[in-house]
Amino acid sequence: MYPSRFRYEAPSTVDEAIALLAGANGEAKILAGGQSLIPMMKLRFAAPAMLIDINGIAGLDYHHSDADGTFRIGALCRHADLEKSATLAASQPTMAAAAPVVADPLVRTRGTLVGSLCHADPQGDWASVMVSLGGSIVAQGPNGRRAVAVSDLIDGPFQTVLADDEIAIEAVVPAAIGTRAGGYLKLERRVGDFATVGVAVSAEMSGATVSQAGIGLTGVGPATINAAEAAGSLVGTSLDAEALDTAAQLAAEAAQPRSDHRGSADYKRHVVATFVRRIGAQIQRSGQEAA
Amino acid sequence: MALDEIKIGGLGASRRRVEDNRFIRGKGNYIDDIVLPGMLHMEILRSPLAHARIRSIDASAAWAIPGVRMVLTGDMLAARNLAWMPTLSYDTQAVLATDKVRFQGQEVACVVADDPYIAKDGCEAIVVDYEPLPPIVNPTQAKAPDAPLIRDDKTGQDSNVVFDWEVGDREGTDRAFAEADVISTIEMHYPRSHPSPIEACGSIADFNRATSKLTVYMTTQAPHIIRAAVALVAELPEHMIRIVSPDLGGGFGNKVPVYPGYVVSILASILLERPVKWIEDKSGNLISTGFGRDIYLKGEMALRSDGRILGVRMHTDSDHGAFFSDAQPSKFKVGLMHSAFSCYDIGAAHLTAQGVYTNKAPGGVAYRCSFRVTEAMFFQERMVQAAASDLGMDQAEFRRINLVRDDDFPHRTPWGFLTDSGQYGKCLDLGLEAIGYEDFLRQKEEARKRGRLLGIGISTMTEPLGAGNSREYDILGIKMFDSAELKVHMTGKALLRTGAKTQGQGHETTWAQIVAHELGIPAEDVLVEEGDTDTAPFGMGTYASRSTPVAGAAVAMVSRKIRAKARRIAAHLLEVSEEDIEWELGRFSVRGAPDRGVTIQECAIAAYSNMPDGMEPGLENNAYYDPPNLTWPFACYIATVEVDPETGVWDVLRVVAVDDCGVRINPMIVEGQIMGGLTEAYAMANMQFITFDEDGNCIGSNYMDYLLPTAWETPGFELHEVVTPCPHHPIGAKGIGECATVGGPAAFVNAVIDAIGDAGVRNIDMPLLPDRVHEAITAGHDVSGAPPVKTEP
Known part of the structure; x- marks a missing residue:
């Protein structure tokens, strides 16, 4: 690969990274897993003047649950770490469903969840999952830290609200009040392909009833779509067929797909609806089995 | 002993x-492993537009970059009579564009520099002023009365038609159709695909002024033809040209033609008197080099109600891109398309063919058999399935009735080929037994009652491999x-x-x-x-x-x-x-x-x-x-699939392959070839194509859009063999490298069409993407995937 000329920095603390960002006039990019950034630099679609490699910063590769159930993912936690995580499998069903279908095994070994969120690709799987879970990121800048909800973080294709001198150091999934349930379905032409359609449905159940729900859509709009109305329609239902039809319909309406070589807009809307129904039915079935 | x-x-x-x-x-020695003392690096600037007039090229900023040694443009080549080069199909192709660009990705300028980074920086610094022209991306647009003329460089070329060609017995075929009980028709498009070898193309030209010797290391499947071409085009003495093709990371037909990068690297080395290395990147390979297929069929079969095929009519429209640079060595304009139906005993056949220029990359018919054989056998087996269906006959039985029998060899096909050996019925029976044909038909019926869609697809074919005998096959007059x-x-x-x-x-x-x-x-x-x-x-x-x-x-x-x-x-x-x-x-x-x-x-x-x-x-x-004939391997491929009626996604259940390639020299290598070929067949049927939007943008110029299947989704293959030695080959062997790529795709497509048979659908164009299958199921009509790809305003 023959990218444009760039300066390479490898700070050993977050503060150093922020100082470098602050001095770079918005011309710097953070390098975590590099699985999106490096290909874009190879094609010269991206030509940052400076690359700030955070892989040498200790203590960012974690993922764990706090005592209250809050789930935290550090900026250097790889997709593969999540795919293999027993904690994730036990406590985060939507994430556990998504982890094995993010990109391909090679990308998963290196790529990071936080990097994927910051890359803000409308085809990114994690953003819809986090949106469905009401997740957020912690951004750190010269003036300290702030939390940004993932549904607010992404404000366009490959665009976030992060300031030039801010670095996302952690992603956070809030603790559930009820029992967590959920799933992620992705239609792709081949392993490693971007999603033709991806749907994340997360729910908190009290008994057989939905107490809280979230739906995120991948690849069917200029940015990750938060199908809040569809999700809201599920609250108070027991995920019966009629409730799922309503939510499926609303989610399909929330989607803003384009026709392209992966499929027509109508087809993509249809798949969104189908996947909402399928995940909902699966949650409902597993609830019954547990009961 | x-x-x-x-x-x-x-x-x-x-x-x-x-x-x-x-x-x-x-420890392989590929083109990019070779480093010569004093070697420079060349990069190509490509056109971002599919069709545009070049108003001007300003390379001054590129020349000013430290480390840039030379910038080459079409005008510089024209001054040396090298702006255009002959193709293997007796057309001309631009080396570097002078007047117009005619496809997205066309070579516009080259920068030679001390290292590849600087060469790439140099390309970015070149300013080209384009005047956009309306692009043409399919034959219908090419033949429209008001279509812009793509090849206005050619005197006497007043349309976008490259050739009109026909072969076969028109009257006899008309008679067969007049006598037919049933006439079965089908239309389809075989989409553009790409050989996509893992190693892209490249060359290192090393001209030594002292010895006058030109050594070119290059990625070529045919080094001697290249030497002859360089001698003829560059007018260099042949004994002073040495072509070295090192280890190649795959070819699949992509590395037969001569590409502009090779030519310019040679010129640059002569001008600079230093070795010049050009290494193509993957996108450059996908967007500009020899593709495969991109051809449309109108097929008709004349059938007797007892199942016999009386006659076949085919008309093809082939899309050759901006230059007719097919690398195929026959005298036949549409290659060996008329080898279709060679395994069936039919009375009469007639083929008409037209080729057109479009604003797409040139260099067709490459990709693991072609010379149009891949298309011929795909069309044949899709037509056969439609015919059996029109007659209400079992797919296997219809084939059995019409296959050439073992005691009919040598057999003259209706289009004049001579097949010499085979045990077609035995191969078919072996395949049906291996897949458990009758059992599967029962399972299919059972599943349908529960709303599940199972399907089975068969593809039987013999194909002409191993060009060729010197009577009919040559390249630039050199016998094969x-x-x-x-x-x-x-x-x-x-x-x-x-x-x-x-x-x-x-x-x-x-x-x-x-x-x-x-x-x-x-x-x-x-x-x-x-x-x-x-x-x-x-x-x-x-x-x-x-x-x-x-x-x-x-x-x-x-x-x-x-x-x-x-x-x-x-x-x-x-x-x-x-x-x-x-x-x-x-x-x-x-x-x-x-x-x-x-x-x-x-x-x-x-x-x-x-x-x-x-x-x-x-x-x-x-x-x-000089072989007395082509070799004629036979194959029977059978696939079973399940289609999800709600999403159109289909999964392969089993694939059975029966190949008869005569005597096998190394059975392990033969099996590897068959598995590789079936993988490519699955790819084309399921996911793989290069298409274009209405602006002529190539969709498929990188591996996010042009998909190669991985081990993850590729189905398993069950291989079987029958051995009928080739009667004229010294050890009885036949070609095998391309059989599965040629015969495989129809098995997958036939299986999906079979699964959704109740929808009344005759055809879905490859690749059978879920949205196409879903549309066919829900709307009950054929689905075409021909470019331009549907886009919304």
Whole structure:
């Protein structure tokens, strides 16, 4: 690969990274897993003047649950770490469903969840999952830290609200009040392909009833779509067929797909609806089995 | 005690591939591994537009970059009469654009610099002022009355039509249709695909002013043809041109044509008197080099109600892109399209064909068989399925009724080919038994009652492989023979060189096995070399599954010449007359006294130390082989699938392959070829295509859009074999490298169409993406995937 000329920095603390960002006039990019950034630099679609490699910063590769159930993912936690995580499998069903279908095994070994969120690709799987879970990121800048909800973080294709001198150091999934349930379905032409359609449905159940729900859509709009109305329609239902039809319909309406070589807009809307129904039915079935 | 042929690695031994030892250790020598002293690096600036007039090119900023040694543009080439080059199909192709760009990705300028980074920076610094013109992305647009003329550079070219061509018996076919009980029709598009070798193209040109010798290391499947082309185009003396094709990371037909990058690197080396390296990137490879397919069919079959095919009509419209640069060696404009239906006994057939220019990359018919054979057999098997369905007949039974019978060989096909051998019915029966045909039909009915869609697809075909005989096949007038040269050293070890060029097929392994079979020299004692025109005998290279049919035959023939001389030496050593010498593998003995004998190795040393009076010393020879016919392997591929009616997603349940490629030299390598071919067949049926939007933007110029299947989704394959030796090949072998790519796609498509049969759908164009299948199921109509791809405002 023959990218444009760039300066390479490898700070050993977050503060150093922020100082470098602050001095770079918005011309710097953070390098975590590099699985999106490096290909874009190879094609010269991206030509940052400076690359700030955070892989040498200790203590960012974690993922764990706090005592209250809050789930935290550090900026250097790889997709593969999540795919293999027993904690994730036990406590985060939507994430556990998504982890094995993010990109391909090679990308998963290196790529990071936080990097994927910051890359803000409308085809990114994690953003819809986090949106469905009401997740957020912690951004750190010269003036300290702030939390940004993932549904607010992404404000366009490959665009976030992060300031030039801010670095996302952690992603956070809030603790559930009820029992967590959920799933992620992705239609792709081949392993490693971007999603033709991806749907994340997360729910908190009290008994057989939905107490809280979230739906995120991948690849069917200029940015990750938060199908809040569809999700809201599920609250108070027991995920019966009629409730799922309503939510499926609303989610399909929330989607803003384009026709392209992966499929027509109508087809993509249809798949969104189908996947909402399928995940909902699966949650409902597993609830019954547990009961 | 006779030698055990399998133990010495002879015919039929699944010997490990000797070349893999260096490949898996990272010790291969690919084009980009070669570094020459003082070498410069070249990068190509490509057109972002599909059709545009070039108002001006300003390269001054590129020249100003430190480390840039030269910027080459079309005008500089035109001054040397090199802006255009001839193609293998007697058209011309722009080397660097002068007047217009005619496809997205076309070569506009080249920058030569001290390193590849600077060369790329130089390309970015070139300012090209384009005046956009309306692009054409399919034959319908190309033939519209008000279509812009793409090839306004050619005098006398007043439309976008490249050729009109026909073959077959028009009247006889009309009569067959007049007598038909049922006429079955179908239309379809075989989409554009790309050979996409893992290693893209590249060259290092090294012109030495002191010796006047030009050495070009390049990724070519046919180094001798390149040497001839360079001699003719560049008007350099042929003996001062050396083409070296190093280890190749795949070819699949992509590395047969001459590309602008090669030509400009040669010119740059001559002008700069330094070695110039050009390494194409993957996007450059996908967007500009030899593609495959992109052809439309209107097919009709005249049928008798008892199931017999009376006649076939085909009309094809082929999309050649901006330049007619098909790399195919026949005299037939649409290649071997008329080899369709060769395995069926039909009365009459007629083919009309038209080719058009479009604003798309040139260089068609590459990709693991073509010469249009891939398309011919796909169309054939899709037409056969539609015909059986129209007759309400079982798919297998319809084929059985119409297949050429074993005692009908040699068989003249309605389009004039001569097939010479096969056991078609046996292959079909073996395939049906392996898949459990009757059981599956029952399962399918059961599943349908529960709303599940299962389907089974069959594809049976024979195809013409191994171009070719010199009557009908040539490139630039050079006949399609091939060659082998064998030098047996005094210790009985040997060096074999051929005019073919391996790209992963395993020639270094299999050629040695033919020598072992013919001479009894253990395969491990035979070193095989190919690809250097200064050392290899003249040959036409490797494509069209021609290596074993042609070069492999030459290997057998040169081994026999060596054996004949060794026999004379043996007679001398054993002090008997030549007539009293008998041969068993690796050893000559005296007739009636089998204990008295000499080995081939003893003959070898005698050839250098104790030859008979009057005999020329040494034990080496060469052979040029012009095959009397093509070889005709047969295959039966059967796939079963399940379609999700809600999403249109389909999964492969099983794939059974029965291949008859005659005698197998190395069964392991043959099986590898079949599995690779089936993988590519699955890819084309399921996911793979290069398409274009209405602006002529290529969708498929990178591996996010152009999909290669991985081990993850590729189904498993169950392989079976039937052996019908080729009657004219010295060891009875037939081509095999391309069979599964050719015959495989129809099995998958037929299976999906079968699964959704109730929807009344005759065709879905490849690739059978879920949205197309879903549309067919829900709307109940055929789905075309021809470009431009649907886009919304």
